[in-house]
Amino acid sequence: MGVILGVIAALAKTSKFLPARIVAEFYIWLFRGTPVLVQLLIWYNLLSSTPEFTIALIALGLNEGAYMAEIVRAGLEAIDPGQHEAAQSLGMRYTQIMSRIILPQAMRVIIPPTGNELISMLKTTSLASVISLSELLQRTENIYECSSCDGALWVMPLLVIAALYYLVLTTVFTIGQAYIESRLGDRRGRESQGVFGFIDQMLSSMGSGSRR
Amino acid sequence: MMAPPDRQIMVRAIDVHKSFGKLHVLRGISLDVARGQVQVIIGPSGSGKSTFLRCLNHLEKIQQGQIFIDGEPMGYRMVNGRLKEDSGRNIACMRAEVGMVFQRFNLFPHMTALQNIIEAPIRVRGMAKGAAIERGRQLLARVGLSEKERSFPAQLSGGQQQRVAIARALAMEPKVMLFDEATSALDPELVGDVLEVMKSLALEGMTMVVVTHEMGFARDVGDHVVFMDQGVIVEEGTPAQIFGDPKHERTRGFLRSVLRA
Numbered sequence: 001m002g003v004i005l006g007v008i009a010a011l012a013k014t015s016k017f018l019p020a021r022i023v024a025e026f027y028i029w030l031f032r033g034t035p036v037l038v039q040l041l042i043w044y045n046l047l048s049s050t051p052e053f054t055i056a057l058i059a060l061g062l063n064e065g066a067y068m069a070e071i072v073r074a075g076l077e078a079i080d081p082g083q084h085e086a087a088q089s090l091g092m093r094y095t096q097i098m099s100r101i102i103l104p105q106a107m108r109v110i111i112p113p114t115g116n117e118l119i120s121m122l123k124t125t126s127l128a129s130v131i132s133l134s135e136l137l138q139r140t141e142n143i144y145e146c147s148s149c150d151g152a153l154w155v156m157p158l159l160v161i162a163a164l165y166y167l168v169l170t171t172v173f174t175i176g177q178a179y180i181e182s183r184l185g186d187r188r189g190r191e192s193q194g195v196f197g198f199i200d201q202m203l204s205s206m207g208s209g210s211r212r
Numbered sequence: 213m214m215a216p217p218d219r220q221i222m223v224r225a226i227d228v229h230k231s232f233g234k235l236h237v238l239r240g241i242s243l244d245v246a247r248g249q250v251q252v253i254i255g256p257s258g259s260g261k262s263t264f265l266r267c268l269n270h271l272e273k274i275q276q277g278q279i280f281i282d283g284e285p286m287g288y289r290m291v292n293g294r295l296k297e298d299s300g301r302n303i304a305c306m307r308a309e310v311g312m313v314f315q316r317f318n319l320f321p322h323m324t325a326l327q328n329i330i331e332a333p334i335r336v337r338g339m340a341k342g343a344a345i346e347r348g349r350q351l352l353a354r355v356g357l358s359e360k361e362r363s364f365p366a367q368l369s370g371g372q373q374q375r376v377a378i379a380r381a382l383a384m385e386p387k388v389m390l391f392d393e394a395t396s397a398l399d400p401e402l403v404g405d406v407l408e409v410m411k412s413l414a415l416e417g418m419t420m421v422v423v424t425h426e427m428g429f430a431r432d433v434g435d436h437v438v439f440m441d442q443g444v445i446v447e448e449g450t451p452a453q454i455f456g457d458p459k460h461e462r463t464r465g466f467l468r469s470v471l472r473a
Contacts, residue, residue, distance in 0.1 A: 085271055086318035086377075090332035090384055091308025094300060100335065104322050 024069065031066035037127055039063055056125070064121055071113045075106035108181075115177035119170045126166070220247040220282070222388050222419040223268060228277035230260075230267060237263050239443035240277070245388070245436075248417045252424060252434035252451075256466055259440040261423045265392050268421065269310040270303050281310055282387050308336055311381030315393040317373045319365040325352065325376045326361040329383045336384065344383075351379040355409050371402030378409055389413065391422040427471060431455050439463045 031039070036059075043059040079102050087097040223245040230238040237260045245251045253261045266272040268279060270287035276295075279286040286306055288295045298306075320328050329351055330344040339347075352358050355375040365373050374394060381389060391410065395403045407429050414420055414433050424430060430437055430451060437454040439447045439462075447454065447463045458464045 080318070082314060082316055082318040083320065086312075086314060086320070087332075088271065088304070089269055089307055089310070089312035089314075090380070091304050091306075091336045092332060093304045093336075096335050100331065101320055105320075 028066045028069050031063050032070075036060070036063050036124060040127060060121065060124060064117060067117060068114065071110055071117070072106070074113075075108075075110035076102060078109045079105050111177065111181055115173065118177075119173050122170055122173065123166055221245070221280075222247045222249075222282055223251075223421060224278075224280040225264075225268070226278045226280075228264065228267060228274050228279060230263060230272060230274050237443050238267070238274070241440075241443075241445060242277075243438065243445070245419060245421055247419050249419060249435045250414045250433055251421045252430040252437045253421065253440055254424065254427070254430060254437060254466070254470075255440035255446075258442070260443045261440045262392050264440070265390050265421060265423050268388075268390055269307050269312055271312075273297070281306060286310075304336075308332075308384050309387045311384060311386035311389040313374070313377050313381055313389065313391045313394045315397050317365070317370070317377045317397075319373055319377055319380070321365050324362050324364055325357065325368070325379075328365070328376060329380045332380070333383050347383060348379075351382055352376070354382075355379045356405070369402060370398045371405045374398065374406045375409055378406070378413075382413075388419045388421065391420065391424065393423055393425065395424065395426055425470065427455070427467075439466065441466070 039062070040056065040059045043055050047055055047058075083101055083105065084097060087101045092100075221244050223243070225241055225243045228238050228241045229236070241260075241264055243251070253264070255261045263272055267274050268281070268286065270279075273287070274295075278288075278295075284306060285298075287298055287303055289298050290296075319325075320331065323331065326345065326348050329348040330339075330341070333339040333344045333347065334341060349358065349361065352361055355378055357372055357375055357379075360368060360372060360376070365376070368376065378394075394410070395406050398406065403426070407426060410420070410422070410429070411433050422429070422434070432451075434451050437449060437451050438445050439454060439458075439460075441462050447458060447460045454463065455467065458467060
């Protein structure tokens with residue numbers, strides 16, 4: 001959710017359309033400027049009737065979107081403007097240019113920091129325990145707080161185990177990121193011919209609406 | 213410049229003015245390019261020649277004046293006597309009729325040569341993939357690069373990249389081709405191949421507007437030469453007139469400095 005919001009916000013921020021820019025900049029400023037924990041608690045109190053999982057999804061997703069926007073924007077700006085001009089001179093329209101030419105190239109710049117964000121997000125979910133969402137940290141606390149066991153003894157080992165769980169999950173993501181990066185190959189195509197095919201599959205499942 | 217009245221005017225610029233902020237770069241350029249004509253624009257850097265070229269396909273916006281491509285206004289509509297910028301969609305439509313070749317090639321690095329060429333016909337003209345590939349191969353053969361169809365731009369030399377860029381622009385079957393110092397970024401020994409392709413295009417009757425420093429090309433292939441300096445057209449005429457008997461001191465000065473080699 002954060003990635004999608006981020007892309008939209010980045011495009012809005014760099015667009016010529018002023019109202020879109022203002023909205024985007026406000027959003028990014030607000031959601032990056034306040035601590036995640038505070039945002040989480042605010043949403044929890046605003047939407048008290050919604051299930052905790054949804055609240056966490058909204059709060060963390062919105063927050064992440066703001067950070068992703070800047071990452072995506074960096075990726076977009078890393079692309080030589082000549083690319084955009086060449087595509088324009090061929091008569092391609094904005095959506096086509098973005099989806100076929102610019103974003104695929106921008107991916108190489110966007111993926112590493114996005115991987116960072118994903119891994120960081122995984123750990124941020126532990127904050128959701130604050131709103132009693134039954135996630136990993138919460139359950140760990142439940143275990144060592146159970147009254148029938150000698151709680152104090154188990155705190156450290158259980159916390160270490162919880163940390164290990166997080167570590168295993170983040171390692172899986174790290175390996176995943178490395179895999180994606182190697183499949184994307186050098187943007188000059190030196191590594192694999194499957195470069196564009198891979199992104200093509202990914203994007204065409206997202207952007208098939210823009211195909212005329 | 214008045215072109216022979218029986219020939220269709222492909223590109224018409226009337227009193228074009230453009231500024232970058234306070235810098236008044238184009239100060240009233242008027243030019244006609246007839247169908248099949250090769251219009252060459254020469255001049256020192258900063259004269260505005262590249263900027264003018266880029267105005268022709270609306271990569272740069274003009275503040276005053278009018279530009280017509282094959283009779284259609286480019287980039288703007290006249291609304292109540294004032295210039296109002298056209299919609300993105302219309303501009304894109306018009307641009308499809310005007311091919312452009314850039315100094316730095318601007319090939320799409322994440323696509324092969326063939327993919328670069330077929331991308332626009334498929335996406336913009338809605339051509340079927342098979343037909344586009346057929347046509348793409350023909351164009352690659354035309355520029356002498358059939359064996360490179362699966363190569364990525366980074367695997368090609370500058371001259372080869374530029375030839376692919378020309379093929380890519382031709383794939384859209386444009387009415388006019390614009391060349392923005394197409395050979396200026398190439399090593400000297402690669403320039404010849406690209407000029408050959410440009411020459412053959414001219415011989416086939418393509419309407420071309422060429423900004424160049426290659427005086428040999430201007431002389432041999434150009435039908436009409438325009439010398440620009442500081443945003444105005446100083447002198448214009450046939451290659452014989454401009455190179456053989458330049459009338460203005462500035463033209464003479466420029467030619468002296470360029471033809472020194």
